[in-house]
Amino acid sequence: MGSPFKRMALPAVGLLMVLVAASRPDVADDGADGLPYGEGLIPVSLAPQLPVQMNERVEKWIGRFQTVQRAEFQRILDRQGIFSGLIVDRLRRRGMPEDLVFLAMMESGLHPRAVSRASAVGVWQFMSPTALQYGLRVDEWVDERQDPVRATDAALDYLQWLHDHYRSWYLAAAAYNAGPGRVDHVLNRYADGRRGEEEIYWDVIQHLPRETREYVPRLVAAMVLGSDPESFGFEASAAAPYQYETVFVPGSTSLRRIALALGVPHDVIRDLNPHLMRDVTPPGETYAVRVPPRTASLVVASIDEIRRRRGVRNAD
Secondary structure, three states: OOOOOOOEEEOOOOOOOOOOOOOOOOOOOOOOOOOOOOOOOOOHHHOOOOOEEEOHHHHHHHHHHHOOOHHHHHHHHHHHHHHHHHHHHHHHHHOOOHHHHHHHHHHHOOOOOOEOOOOOEOOOOEOHHHHHHOOOOEOOOEEHHHOHHHHHHHHHHHHHHHHHHHOOHHHHHHHHHHOHHHHHHHHHHHOOOOOOOOHHHHHHHHHOOHHHHHHHHHHHHHHHHHOOHHHHOOOOOOOOOOOOEEEEEOOOOEHHHHHHHHOOOHHHHHHHOOOEOOOEOOOOOOEEEEEOOOOHHHHHHHHHHHHHHHHHHHHO
8 A cells, every 4th residue: 555645765863962971980781791881882874773754744743842742842852861872872782773762762751760551661661561571570679661771671672673573663663662463463454464664654554553653753753853952942951861880789778778878869879770669679689779970889888887787786
């Protein structure tokens, strides 16, 4: 079926932002390859980008983001500086389009604690079954859907699988929203099972669920505006990037206690560990907690002091 829209392929819009490489020589990064930020990256000139195809649907969302949803889009941009570096870093390591960061922006506004009406959770809005399928921990103590690092790794695994399946980033994004089963059904019924072309999404768009019909146009519009927000009258994010060190602590360690030991507000530690559901590490296991850069040694010293005091009391 032909597309009802006149399409025009534009040069890919790259993500025009500086990747903040944190000065953290002692930071333990939780990425699958164990590399700190900035290492093992594919050069920008070689990194693939999502295609930008302009049509009435995309133009409608560009207009909405600049008018009736301008304040909402600015709030999303305000958070861009917190997690975009982390996400883009991982995309580049994998050779995936950096513009997929805008998918996370549209999913959750880059809020780790975001919860949808359908109970999707986190920056990448994982439903519990998919989260478990991709190795995320979800229990009464820990919900790694709210962990921006672990959830990003899982989301990129899922997106890469979807792209391998459809050989199209537009169809992969549609399936991320609607589920691959539903997209497969639409393709088999209305596109003779075709895969491998970005045009196919626009050809079958009328047969997709309503939310999914708007999903890719919103994504492309966000790419266009978010790649160079100041050119469209938006303010670029001045938010501090998500940076941390990892320290292993005993089970049942309170985040409030860690904050007191470091002399920082409790919310600082909570925001670094949004996946800890009870504000305490899981009992009965040593657990990796994230703390501000250059503070891990202070936490270790505090834990050692607590153990020493307990040892003295027990000896008495």
